[in-house]
Amino acid sequence: MALMEILMRELWEISDLVVDYDAESLERRPVRRSQVVATLRDNGQRWAARIASRLPADDDVLDPDAVDRLLFRAHAEIQRLSEEFCQGERIWKVLGPLVEILRRQGVNPIRVVDVGCGLGYVVRWLARSHPDDDIQWLGVDLNKALVTGARRLAGEEGLQCQFRHANAFTLEQSAHVFLSSGVIHHFRGDGLRSFFAEQRYQEPFAFMHFDIQPSWASPVGAFLFHRARCQEALCRHDGYCSAIRAHTGDVLLDAARDPEEKFNVRLFDNNERLIPVFRVMHALVGIRRELDDAWCTALGSNARRLGKPI
Template identity: 45%
Template sequence: MSPLEISDLITAVDPATGRRLPVRRAEVVERLRAHGDRRAARIVAELPADQDGVLDGVAVDRLLISVHTELQRLSEELRIGERLVHLLRPLFTAIRASGVPGPYRLVDIGCGLGYLVRWLAATGALAPDVELLGVDLDAALVGEAGRLARDEELRCRFVHGDALALPEAATVYVSTGVLHHFPEPALTDFFAAQGASPALAFCHYDIAATGLAPIGAWMFHRARMRHPLGRHDGVASARRAHSDETLLRTAAASGMRPLLYEPRRVANPFCTTLRPVLGLRPHLEAPLRQALGRSSRRLLGPEQLAQAAP
């Protein structure tokens, strides 16, 4: 049974309006107990609730902002910005070479506190013809992302809502640490929605499903995270990570060309922590491979993955 993450259960949003819905503490505790996760149930039982047993929204927001602030260190230590740019720069080179005129829009789905978008804006790692937009369903997290960007006077924007229902089209969708939150049918829908949009490509980074991932996650979260919720969800994330095969299969539902960069079979499991699944409009594969140069050998489609040595 795939573990549950507490952070997915203690907030709820009306998908149509984006408004927060009440969450009953006892129902979350019962769900976690029924799932066999008594530790998570104990963590939730200690969160503040009102006299009707509804979780205190302000306290939950504060807690999630603090856990995500600690989580930023993981993004820093894993150099998530540099990793993304290693693929995004050649990808935008390929898009420009294919004759699609700019400006372009990069949309970070589930941006949380917006670390990635703020890092891209602060470093100027992508050319100025790429607009940077972070989107999250969680109003408190994305509100804090916007506040930090204003404080830092960065050229990027943050929007509260469903990134896949924006009035403004994305050229490229990206995400970090989001895919494992979706069970396989929802992951298929997630990719299909991007394929049905005018976007030219997606590039989603998530935890590599290696045997070492839960141990690595335990060590990092033990050392770096203070709140038991962060420690719990960090390890649960690693245990929920999707396999390379699942990622390629579900990404294919987009109708785009599915590719994995540094999949398990061609990478050292001690070095592989986060790795991306890509979807490309087919005409972009050749120019992307050309722009990637030697690194292109690490970009594999389903047929190449099947041939790669186990």
């Protein structure tokens, strides 16, 4: 590969290639290991191709149970990182003031949906810290094994929250608030635009999506951090890769812009001028225009962390 091609290519995360779902039934479709390895190798990702070539397969079809066990372990490691980065507290800073406003407006129950919840760390944190009867905490994921794991953990912790194996955008009862953590960089180009359009279409009060903030330091930081804190080769690779794939604020704003202007869309904690280690995460927040003033006021001093709305 020519140098420019190598620098400009879109990297793959292994976890995105080793699972495939039927869009209607969400049943798993067989994935050929040789295909995953070839995709990674052809993209110049030799480290990732080596990891994929070692995954258990039967007659070249990846063993779905072994893949699920691996994703479970990888998500358990992601949970540890979320704990260290205080992801629950960070989300509540943005969500909490909105919950207060919705309460005052008499919304009951307030349905909060975590899109791509994985093992449900964020939902479990929120349900444990805010076990209020008027909030329905719901985590949704396409991966059944992760959802089963999330349910089990919530049961062991005695938490009032729910988990569904589903597409978060085709739930029979739509969300009042959509949120996610560490998910949006998995959506690229038109996929990212659809991700936001599908949510606006459901007419929630707000959506808020937290992810790594890209910077000159984040790939090195992510590499060292995942090397030090993760055992799974897949997690080490994908964690590093996530930092490279993380969307800039401009890309997020452009993809989430609301052509109907029902939502004010802006960034939270996006400050590329700061020394980047102080702002590891940022968020894209969309909020119904009629709630915007009240929400900004309710944020108090944290309103300083908001970017300009579009």
